[in-house]
Amino acid sequence: MVAVNRQWCIARRPEGSASEDDFAWQETPVPGVAEGQALVRNLFLSIDPTNRPWMWEKDTYLPAQNLGQPMRGVCIGRVEQSANPKFPVGCHVSGLFGWQDYTVIDSQMRVNRLPDDPSIPLTMHFGLFGHIGIPAYFGVLEIGRAKAGETLVVSGAAGAVGSLAGQIGKITGCRVIGIAGTADKCRWITDTLGFDAAIDYRTESVADRLDALCPDGIDVYFDNVGGPMLETVLDRMKVHGRIALCGAISQYNHADVSDFEPGPRNLFLMVTKRLRMEGFLSSDYVPRAREAIDALAGWYREGRIQYRLHVIDGLEQAPTALGMLFDGTNQGKLIVRIA
Numbered sequence: 001m002v003a004v005n006r007q008w009c010i011a012r013r014p015e016g017s018a019s020e021d022d023f024a025w026q027e028t029p030v031p032g033v034a035e036g037q038a039l040v041r042n043l044f045l046s047i048d049p050t051n052r053p054w055m056w057e058k059d060t061y062l063p064a065q066n067l068g069q070p071m072r073g074v075c076i077g078r079v080e081q082s083a084n085p086k087f088p089v090g091c092h093v094s095g096l097f098g099w100q101d102y103t104v105i106d107s108q109m110r111v112n113r114l115p116d117d118p119s120i121p122l123t124m125h126f127g128l129f130g131h132i133g134i135p136a137y138f139g140v141l142e143i144g145r146a147k148a149g150e151t152l153v154v155s156g157a158a159g160a161v162g163s164l165a166g167q168i169g170k171i172t173g174c175r176v177i178g179i180a181g182t183a184d185k186c187r188w189i190t191d192t193l194g195f196d197a198a199i200d201y202r203t204e205s206v207a208d209r210l211d212a213l214c215p216d217g218i219d220v221y222f223d224n225v226g227g228p229m230l231e232t233v234l235d236r237m238k239v240h241g242r243i244a245l246c247g248a249i250s251q252y253n254h255a256d257v258s259d260f261e262p263g264p265r266n267l268f269l270m271v272t273k274r275l276r277m278e279g280f281l282s283s284d285y286v287p288r289a290r291e292a293i294d295a296l297a298g299w300y301r302e303g304r305i306q307y308r309l310h311v312i313d314g315l316e317q318a319p320t321a322l323g324m325l326f327d328g329t330n331q332g333k334l335i336v337r338i339a
């Protein structure tokens with residue numbers, strides 16, 4: 001047990017990409033527990049694109065964080081001391097425990113007690129079976145209403161959510177085209193994951209390649225990127241196509257809309273082509289999470305979906321890890337191993 005609680009706190013609002021200078025490293029005493037509380041030793045921290053908008057001065061789908069506060073983050077940890085029978089010592093839990101070694105939890109907080117099943121690696125609970133797998137599943141099947149024989153385009157296709165979304169599309173019987181940022185990533189999604197085609201948006205014209213690959217148009221777009229790429233895909237949607245807005249990573253480095261990369265100017269197509277575009281959050285689906293987890297677990301056991309983790313060692317590395325999501329150097333679900 002380390003004697004102090006190491007924390008990354010928000011030091012200032014970043015301009016553009018976040019860097020280590022936007023955070024302050026702090027060492028405080030390990031907190032004690034009062035009646036009804038438990039002390040969690042954080043083991044894994046999920047690094048997510050949404051961490052960057054969480055640093056904005058304005059609210060997102062969660063309230064803005066104050067400067068000086070430990071950075072918000074989803075963790076998996078083990079209960080080390082307990083004065084709450086719901087969280088006995090030794091059980092594993094997940095929740096918004098922050099970029100720190102220790103967190104005090106109580107029954108008022110949203111805490112998930114994880115199943116005691118040694119056959120499931122802990123990290124699966126915020127990856128395949130958590131806030132990555134769940135939006136991929138419902139985004140493709142429910143928001144996107146993807147059906148066999150349709151053409152599904154996925155952006156951020158080699159990332160954690162995108163790689164699953166594309167594979168779920170393949171299992172559904174779609175023709176799947178992924179858009180990703182390097183030749184290696186494009187090879188991985190086609191050669192290993194079985195996507196039908198890939199577009200390297202950094203070296204190829206997405207518009208020209210989509211025209212060649214989808215001459216009859218696109219039925220479903222699973223969008224992780226937003227901005228100009230969304231405009232390009234919108235132009236090529238079929239009548240009654242569906243766009244599932246999972247994320248807009250191209251816009252997260254700016255809090256002010258006037259600094260955003262331009263978004264779609266062609267929204268009139270929504271009318272002429274009778275399109276449906278809908279955003280969603282994995283938290284919307286908490287009551288139905290079991291449905292997604294059972295399906296994903298079955299496909300995973302059968303070897304029909306693959307899922308890769310990118311693990312960085314040490315809480316010290318958390319700010320650097322966050323930057324990797326924005327320069328594209330992460331290769332799969334990005335996780336910091338705290339302990």
Ligand SMILES: NC(=O)c1ccc[n+]([C@@H]2O[C@H](COP(=O)([O-])OP(=O)(O)OC[C@H]3O[C@@H](n4cnc5c(N)ncnc54)[C@H](OP(=O)(O)O)[C@@H]3O)[C@@H](O)[C@H]2O)c1
Binds near residue numbers: 135225250283327
């Ligand atoms: N709605 C929800 O509940 C929910 C839940 C989880 C995640 N999300 C969203 O899903 C998306 C993917 O998240 P993830 O956790 O799976 O991360 P990820 O895809 O594993 O990592 C982010 C990737 O985004 C790509 N990227 C970064 N900046 C870009 C830009 N300007 N244009 C195009 N691509 C860019 C990079 O890949 P390249 O090398 O390909 O550029 C990078 O590897 C994000 O938008 C995130 O906010 C939504």
